[in-house]
Each structure stands twice: as C-alpha cells, then as structure tokens.
Amino acid sequence: MLSVDARQEKAVKRLLNIHSVIACSRVNGPGSRLVVFFQGCKRRCQGCFNPETHPIKRANLYTPEEIFHKYLKEGTEGITVSGGEPFLQPEGLLALLKEARKQGLSTVVYTGYRYEELLSLKETPLIFEHLDVLVDGEFRMEEKEESLLARGSKNQRLFFLSSRYSLEDFYMDGKVELIINPDGTVVTTGFEAIQKNETP
Amino acid sequence: MSFFTVVRTELKNKELLIKALEELKERGEITEYELLPVKDKIQVDRDGDILTLVLDETGCYQIQGDARVVSQFSKRLKQIYAYVGIKEHLPLDFEIAEEKESAGSISILLKG
Numbered sequence: 001m002l003s004v005d006a007r008q009e010k011a012v013k014r015l016l017n018i019h020s021v022i023a024c025s026r027v028n029g030p031g032s033r034l035v036v037f038f039q040g041c042k043r044r045c046q047g048c049f050n051p052e053t054h055p056i057k058r059a060n061l062y063t064p065e066e067i068f069h070k071y072l073k074e075g076t077e078g079i080t081v082s083g084g085e086p087f088l089q090p091e092g093l094l095a096l097l098k099e100a101r102k103q104g105l106s107t108v109v110y111t112g113y114r115y116e117e118l119l120s121l122k123e124t125p126l127i128f129e130h131l132d133v134l135v136d137g138e139f140r141m142e143e144k145e146e147s148l149l150a151r152g153s154k155n156q157r158l159f160f161l162s163s164r165y166s167l168e169d170f171y172m173d174g175k176v177e178l179i180i181n182p183d184g185t186v187v188t189t190g191f192e193a194i195q196k197n198e199t200p
Numbered sequence: 201m202s203f204f205t206v207v208r209t210e211l212k213n214k215e216l217l218i219k220a221l222e223e224l225k226e227r228g229e230i231t232e233y234e235l236l237p238v239k240d241k242i243q244v245d246r247d248g249d250i251l252t253l254v255l256d257e258t259g260c261y262q263i264q265g266d267a268r269v270v271s272q273f274s275k276r277l278k279q280i281y282a283y284v285g286i287k288e289h290l291p292l293d294f295e296i297a298e299e300k301e302s303a304g305s306i307s308i309l310l311k312g
Contacts, residue, residue, distance in 0.1 A: 019204075024303075024307075037204055049203035050204055080202075082201045175294075176312070178310065184209035184279045184282050185207065185208055194294065
C-alpha cells in the first residue's frame with residue numbers, strides 16, 4: 001500500500017502542464033482529433049510555429065481524465081500530442097496516452113527529439129507501447145514540408161509503432177484549418193503558418 | 201509541431217458587419233436589418249426581437265436589446281462575422297479545400 005506522500009507524488013506526476021487544447025481538428029493527423037499542446041520546450045527551433053509554448057512555466061494544469069472530460073467529443077478518432085515538447089513531461093505524457101487508449105482513441109505524438117535520443121529515457125518503452133505514431137525531429141525552416149503530409153519539415157520522420165496507420169493516412173485534406181467556435185473565437189492550426197490576427 | 205493561434209473576434213468593420221447580417225438573413229436566422237439614419241446604428245429584426253447595433257467609443261459595435269437574446273445573438277453574429285471576414289481576407293496563396301459546420305463550430309480547411 002502506498003503512503004500518503006507517495007500517492008501525492010504519483011498524482012502530481014500525472015498532472016500535465018498544458019498550453020492549449022483543440023477539441024476537434026482535421027489537420028493534425030488522421031480523422032477528427034483532440035489536440036493537446038504541452039507547455040515548455042528548450043529547443044528554440046528557428047521559425048517555430050508556437051514560440052509561446054517554449055517558456056517552462058506553469059500554464060494550465062490538468063489530469064488526463066480532466067482533459068478528456070472537458071474536451072472529448074463524440075466521433076473523435078484519436079489524440080495528437082504536440083507542443084511544446086511532450087517528452088519533457090514523460091510521466092504525464094504516459095498517463096495521457098494510457099487514458100487515451102482506455103477511451104479507445106488512437107495516439108500520435110510530435111516531438112523535437114530524435115527517436116534514437118528518446119531510447120535513453122526510462123519511460124520511453126512504456127510510452128511507445130501506448131503510441132501508434134511518433135513524429136520525431138526538430139523543425140528546420142530550410143526543409144519546410146511543402147506537401148500535405150502532416151509534419152513541419154522534411155527531416156521529421158514518422159514511426160509507425162502499431163499497425164493502425166500508414167503513411168498515406170498522414171496526408172491531410174488541407175494545410176491549415178480555421179475553426180470558428182460558437183462564441184466567435186477563431187482557432188488556427190496546421191502545418192503552415194498564415195498571418196496572425198487575420199480576423200478583421 | 202503544428203501551428204496554433206487563437207484570435208478573439210470583435211465587431212469593428214461596418215462593411216463586414218453588413219455582410220455578416222446579409223449572410224444571417226440568407227440563412228434565415230434574422231428577418232431583416234436596417235441601417236438607421238442615426239450615425240453608425242443598425243437595427244436588426246430577429247423574428248420579432250428587435251436588436252440595435254451601436255458603435256461604442258472603442259470602435260467596436262455592441263448589441264443592445266433584450267438581454268436573453270443579446271448574448272445568444274452576439275455569439276452567432278461574431279461567428280458569422282469571423283466567417284465572412286476569413287473568406288474576404290483569405291491569403292492569396294491559399295484556397296478553401298473544404299468547409300464544414302458541425303456541433304456549432306465552422307471549420308474551414310485551406311490548401312496552400
């Protein structure tokens with residue numbers, strides 16, 4: 001039986017520090033996907049799409065269960081984890097992927113690390129066990145992906161860790177998605193940055 | 201990592217506002233609208249509920265009328281205003297690949 005301190009520590013490690021969540025996107029991997037952007041990244045890739053996710057600071061703290069309870073919509077095919085750098089929160093990432101699997105969702109993770117670098121992390125084997133596709137590697141502006149393949153630059157590799165998907169599933173119908181929410185807020189996502197503050 | 205931004209919509213541009221009202225009229229969500237002779241006021245008839253859009257000192261249009269109706273209509277007007285705004289200001293190097301409205305959200309896919 002775990003002590004109170006051990007239980008508290010375990011609960012804290014399951015907490016995710018999240019920059020933002022998109023409940024339903026169609027350009028962040030196959031089908032309709034719940035997209036979770038982690039807060040914190042040390043890479044500082046030139047031309048990164050999301051510099052506001054870089055600071056390693058407290059943003060929004062959620063348990064995996066809270067994320068699914070608040071954002072999961074009927075008909076969602078899977079979860080895509082983006083960022084920020086998801087592997088800077090390996091225990092939280094693992095808890096999120098386990099919960100996703102429990103919900104019957106497919107799992108995709110984008111990381112700035114290379115696959116080989118991740119192998120030295122003790123949580124990696126378990127994370128990979130709960131992962132369908134890993135997209136690895138830093139963003140390189142000079143190698144920007146021009147096709148509709150769901151990645152930022154051509155050096156990034158897709159690792160199919162289960163038989164659920166293949167490369168053709170990662171060719172999207174669009175490069176950018178604009179989601180106009182019922183309250184009028186406009187969320188822009190995808191693999192090509194369009195001018196910010198586009199809405200007049 | 202994919203791109204992510206959120207932009208809040210404010211009703212600032214009169215021309216777009218009129219286009220949004222026209223769109224709502226075409227969709228049957230308002231009965232009629234009228235530009236009042238008083239400067240920068242627009243009156244909207246929403247199935248008998250009369251609402252007035254008034255330009256405030258910050259340069260944004262605010263909606264006046266029955267509080268129950270205002271909140272709901274304000275959200276929908278902002279959504280359609282953003283929709284017509286996106287279509288009007290689409291970057292030249294993008295084209296619309298797909299458009300879909302579900303669960304209250306409008307999704308537009310762009311091809312580069």
